[in-house]
Amino acid sequence: MSTAQAAGSALVEGRKWPRIIRYWVRHWPIPVIIVLIVLMMVPMLLALFIAAKSRAQFDFNPWGLTFPLYYHQTFPAAWRVVSQSILNSVIVSTVSCIGVLFFGSLSAYVFARFDFLGKDTVFVIILSLLMIPAILTLVPRFVVVHKLGLFQTMWALLLPYIAAGQVMAVFLMRTFFVSIPSEYFESARIDGASEFRCFWNIALPLSKHIAGVVAILQVLGTWNDIFWPYLTIGTKKELFTIPVALLIFNDQLGQQIGTQMAGYIIASLPLVLLFAFTSRLFVEGLTAGGLKL
Template identity: 45%
Template sequence: MRPRRIRQSILITVLSLIALVGIAPYLFMLLTSFKNNAEYYKSYFAIPKPFHWENYLLAWRQISDYFLNSLIVAVASIIGVLVLGAISSFVMARYEFPAKRFLYWMIIALMSVPGITTLIPLFILIKNMGLIDHRLSLILPYIATGQIMSIFLMRTFFENLPEEVFEAATIDGANGFRLFWNLAIPLSKPIISTIAMISFLGVWNDYVWPSVVIASNQLRTITIGLAFFQGEFLTEWGQLFAGYVIASIPLLIVFAFGMRYFVSGLTGGVVK
């Protein structure tokens, strides 16, 4: 066997093992979601016999409100992040104004600040605004914190768009809004999809912030709802893991349909 084929075989084997390690927890979760407690305690890794499909129906009855809350918060947050981030990034990329670079680097410097250090100041701000135990206490902070990554990625992408296209549109009489809406946005679908996916992932999986500002059961998000899914004395593990599977479905759908845009969005600003 040629040395090149040997290296390829070793590489494929190593990558396959890494992929198996990465997917093993999800397979365990999926198998457990079809078990009852007796089967779960008998063998963690055995294939359930029979498959208890009713676990998903019972789990959905418990977490449907939490699922809807997370969906509302995620969609509203993503829209806010994309709208404000796109406008800010376009202005920073295509217009000159005083202290432009200083403002940009100050925004980028916020990426080095650990999110946990802003927890108390942000809580005090939300409390003073009277938004504790309200959906806006989730949506507004997510929009604000999402601007940092949004501006960082979109500004670079807007700067690398062909200047000739904007010059031609300007000669034809296009104003600033038309340059933004009719040129920049259609050409920026990959980076917009990338930011939307990153924002959705962060909002959907967040546990700490919702647990701090949300107290009402009807406003809890999916992560908090699943934490309260466990009983005080008895936990139905099959139903709990079915809830985990249901909660992961939106993430799988988003990545399945958006992975192509995600990869091209992250690499779009590499080569000018």
């Protein structure tokens, strides 16, 4: 029994309430959860309704369901505009996620399993980067990208994203690596395993939940970022990520409300599917990380 339900039961036992009141006092979290679910579903339903409308239908009834439905027109039109951008976003998010996991886990393993002069000081300096707002590093990052000749290339997105994701990855994964019993690594070394093999075959498999949290956070950050791609990609349409494409899309199709909303729905589907299939891994990773912290 939860704390809320226990408090409700204690309140009921102290007085003689009617049966219906006793029931709702004991089970009040249920209607609260139902209301929250409804509040979350309403915007999704409104988005689906608007995606089926022409401009005239939207002006007449912006929130209700109107007929005929124009899904067969709005979604194909939106897909033609955002399909290349979705592919670009998938490439950027996937490659940067792999880079963050590989380099971040390697760095975290070094901080967790090795002793060297100034280790704690360096780790604190790395963690201090979390307190620096990203906007403060915008100009230096842009100057570096421009000086390296990466402007309007995919590398202008990949390298900064991989570098920016290292701090959180090192923090989370180092905390977990410290908790792994050292006997595992000592036994592997006795059997002739190299240090990299200990990392690859012991540390990484045991940290898959934390790695899943890092991966999801990285994908969310890169997928939804609009300012940096808009600044570094410029007018090169073939490299637009999905947020930039939707921004340009709004300017081009300002009167086609249904097509715009269809584009938003298409852009959100990859993240919805990602979290639907990885939600258990995400929750387990947060739980494991919370216990270790």
